[in-house]
Amino acid sequence: MPKTTCPRCGAEVDAAVALRNPVAPTPKVGDLGVCLRCEGPMEVQADGTLKAIDLHTVADDPFRLLVIAILSIRARKREGWTP
Numbered sequence: 336m337p338k339t340t341c342p343r344c345g346a347e348v349d350a351a352v353a354l355r356n357p358v359a360p361t362p363k364v365g366d367l368g369v370c371l372r373c374e375g376p377m378e379v380q381a382d383g384t385l386k387a388i389d390l391h392t393v394a395d396d397p398f399r400l401l402v403i404a405i406l407s408i409r410a411r412k413r414e415g416w417t418p
């Protein structure tokens with residue numbers, strides 16, 4: 336994915352990972368994700384940048400996946416992993 340920054344914390348974002356797929360996905364417009372550093376939810380825009388989104392405005396299914404992603408990131412951080 337093209338290099339961009341997290342709209343919340345400014346962390347450099349240049350790759351994506353999927354929760355249940357070992358192959359790195361190619362983000363598409365409208366895809367949702369979570370910043371590894373600040374755990375903020377975001378959405379891929381047409382120009383390749385990321386827009387911060389409010390987790391509470393997301394539909395139920397993507398909401399569950401985003402929460403799972405946030406909890407997974409937190410668990411890895413508790414184990415000592417740093418993004």
Ligand SMILES: [Zn+2]
Pocket residue numbers: 341342343344345346370371372373374375
């Ligand atoms: Zn961030």
